[in-house]
Amino acid sequence: MTTPDSVSDISDDIVAFIPALRAFGRSLTRNANDADDLVQETLMKAIGAAHSFKPGTNLRAWLFTIMRNTFYTNANRARRETTGAADCVSGLVTTPDTQEWSVRGRELMEAVDRLPHQFREMLILVVMLGESYEQSAVICNCAVGTVKSRVARARAMVIEDLGDSGPQRRSA
Template sequence: MSDNIMEHIPALRAYARSLCGRAHDADDLVQETLLRAIEYADRYKPGSYMRAWLFTIMRNRFYTNVKKAARERTGGADCISGTPVSQPGQEWYLRHRELCDQLERMPAHYREALVLVSVLGESYIRAAEVMDCDIGTVKSRVNRARGILRKALEPEF
């Protein structure tokens, strides 16, 4: 695997989006992650798996931001600036939105495992390293997350 940070930005953006939900928050998180990686570049061991190292920085930064935001209430969830002006009518958009809504409702630890393994293509071992848990825990979370999505999104006849 390459030690070039630029190659990992698309995966970082996808992972950040799964953590944050909103695109501009995800972009901010990627930027914070990259700044943190540059700041602590001396701690990176050349030849180790940079993507997992960056994901770990991002995950830690995200949870730090969540704790900080809980202390600093800046605005309500019903703020008008966060709602779109008009929704497109395409079926694919609606299905995608339905999937995203279900992902947001899912417990964070299930969502995180599912995104790392199923969306970003990380191995169970790498996901376990990023999430700092056992591989069996990751497999269980991915399986449960898939079950939650299957049950929520299956058509009712």
């Protein structure tokens, strides 16, 4: 059983993972506001269930698992609910990028967004968030070989998707 002191200790440790949770939440929801809501819900669940965390295990993987499960639970719930009016278009106002790296970065992220969910999730966990194959397998509840295969296929799909419009290599 976890004591009240260890619950506050784990709460302090959880705060260090908020940036990584926000990045993973953004990859799942594809929306900054929804990602912030998902992070908040994840943090509330994690702090509320701090007594069930086993010291010595990977806190980051535990938090990512909570977030992933929360996301899928919310997605399933949303599928059963009827939606209201479309979101306000004022939230979609953007300024066009003027710098080459911004354009290329957006093209890359759009290519990643077009990936099938299981490939996108693995690519973001391993390549963008720096999770190991082993920890990604724990988070997604699958075999390490599946993680490696999906990351390799995701990379290939992104390269193929970008084709000639991808970043140009400079000759030395």
